[in-house]
Amino acid sequence: MPSGEWPVTAEVIVRPSQIPGEPQTNGHPLRASDRETGCARQRHRHTLGPVSDTPPELHQLRQSIDNVDAALVHLLAERFKATQRVGVLKAELGLPPADPGREERQIDRLRALADDAGLDPQFAEKFLGFIIAEVIRHHEAIAEAGTSARPSAHHQGHDTPVTDR
Numbered sequence: 001m002p003s004g005e006w007p008v009t010a011e012v013i014v015r016p017s018q019i020p021g022e023p024q025t026n027g028h029p030l031r032a033s034d035r036e037t038g039c040a041r042q043r044h045r046h047t048l049g050p051v052s053d054t055p056p057e058l059h060q061l062r063q064s065i066d067n068v069d070a071a072l073v074h075l076l077a078e079r080f081k082a083t084q085r086v087g088v089l090k091a092e093l094g095l096p097p098a099d100p101g102r103e104e105r106q107i108d109r110l111r112a113l114a115d116d117a118g119l120d121p122q123f124a125e126k127f128l129g130f131i132i133a134e135v136i137r138h139h140e141a142i143a144e145a146g147t148s149a150r151p152s153a154h155h156q157g158h159d160t161p162v163t164d165r
């Protein structure tokens with residue numbers, strides 16, 4: 001086979017459960033939002049299934065992309081587990097959700113790392129900013145939940161407001 005070509009006799013697998021005209025979901029139920037957008041995400045698989053007539057190089061590259069995306073999801077999940085604990089700690093210690101000084105140091109560090117890695121530092125900064133904004137929202141929600149869950153001075157029988165923070 002000449003280089004750059006791929007077999008034209010590609011195998012097409014049609015599942016009996018597949019309804020003509022419906023987006024392919026590999027047997028998983030569609031979300032309402034998927035139906036609206038016509039987008040069938042394969043939510044329970046780690047690798048998106050190969051499309052039979054996809055050129056092999058494209059398929060390989062997509063497998064690599066899927067691996068990286070999976071790693072990113074796991075890394076982000078770990079990061080958010082840590083920041084969730086930071087949020088609780090900050091609320092307990094009465095510290096503000098955002099720490100601009102820390103953010104500045106993170107941005108400087110990440111920009112340098114990005115530069116070394118051949119990634120656009122501006123993109124790295126935007127990406128970090130996007131994540132941190134979400135973390136701050138979580139911190140605020142944790143602090144707010146802590147404030148409303150705390151018993152008031154009235155319920156504790158105090159004459160003066162409780163200022164334990």
Ligand SMILES: O=C(O)C(=O)C[C@]1(C(=O)O)C=C[C@@H](O)C=C1
Nearest residue numbers: 083086098099100102103132135
């Ligand atoms: O390090 C903290 O103080 C955090 O709350 C974590 C974090 C982050 O996501 O990296 C989030 C908010 C702060 O402004 C700085 C950093």
